[in-house]
Amino acid sequence: MVLIGTTLRQGYGTDKYRVKWKLWTRVEMASAPSIVGQPDIPARRAQIIDAARLLFLKNGYVQTSIKDITDAVGGSRRDIYGMFGDKEGLFEAVLQSLITDIVSPAEMSFPAVPSADISQDLQSFGRRLLTGMLDPASVMIFRQFVAIGAVRPDIGRQAFLSGPAVLYRRLADYLAACARDGRLEIADADHTARVFVEMLKGDHQLRALMTNEAVFDEASIAEHVEKVVTLFLTGAAPREQFDAGVDCNRT
Numbered sequence: 002m003v004l005i006g007t008t009l010r011q012g013y014g015t016d017k018y019r020v021k022w023k024l025w026t027r028v029e030m031a032s033a034p035s036i037v038g039q040p041d042i043p044a045r046r047a048q049i050i051d052a053a054r055l056l057f058l059k060n061g062y063v064q065t066s067i068k069d070i071t072d073a074v075g076g077s078r079r080d081i082y083g084m085f086g087d088k089e090g091l092f093e094a095v096l097q098s099l100i101t102d103i104v105s106p107a108e109m110s111f112p113a114v115p116s117a118d119i120s121q122d123l124q125s126f127g128r129r130l131l132t133g134m135l136d137p138a139s140v141m142i143f144r145q146f147v148a149i150g151a152v153r154p155d156i157g158r159q160a161f162l163s164g165p166a167v168l169y170r171r172l173a174d175y176l177a178a179c180a181r182d183g184r185l186e187i188a189d190a191d192h193t194a195r196v197f198v199e200m201l202k203g204d205h206q207l208r209a210l211m212t213n214e215a216v217f218d219e220a221s222i223a224e225h226v227e228k229v230v231t232l233f234l235t236g237a238a239p240r241e242q243f244d245a246g247v248d249c250n251r252t
Contacts, residue, residue: 046084046094049074054095058141062092062149096156099142100164115179120230126172127201127226128219134202135217140209169194176237186239193237200229 052073056065067078067088085091116122133139150157173194179185187193203225208214 042084045080049081049084049091050094050098053091054098057092057095058145061145063152092156093159096160097163100160102138102142112175115175115182115184119179119184120234122175123197123230123233124223124226127230128223130168130198131201131205131222131226132217132219134206135209135222137215140206140215143206144210165198169198172197183239185234185237187237197229197233200233201226203229 053070056069067081070081071077081091085094112122146157146160173190176185176187176193177190180187205217
């Protein structure tokens, strides 16, 4: 989803026309017939989702109409209804694409099973997660989720279950595995995972949301994450290892 990231970073000044040109270029490419003379349905679907995503983030769900979307991508209302059912169905597809963009980078950096160095596992996860959360596109997405959730709690719930809940579950599975092999002492992995994620967020996300602060350098993020992981592992260390001064991060 390159287009929305480019739009959010460039803004809507003179670059608006450059972004619009890119969008229409993608429309022309996606609308071209396939080799066998049939429309490329997956490409057309992705093109519509991209355009709707741009409009939903810029104008909001309520203020964006099906006509706005067809004006941007061409075609007719029939295309939207045939692929997505209705505006809400299209929004759900856009929602899933937004969630995937935020969650996937953090999930991809997380090992399926604990490595020999728990601290490095958690730091890698934390850096990717926090960097993704503080991306200007992610900040705008989060604002939209909060605004939409206030009006449509069902959509907000779906966003939570498809995004943060997936992240918590995967982290909880990892922490439970660390507890089973005796390297961490954790009674409730699900609760501990949520607490750890909130520790990682610190005040960074609130600063981005409330003050539009957009510059968080890699070094300061890495330093924050390292301190959080050290504090977390100190509290989660098995008592006998902690009392003996043993490094619980390594086997």
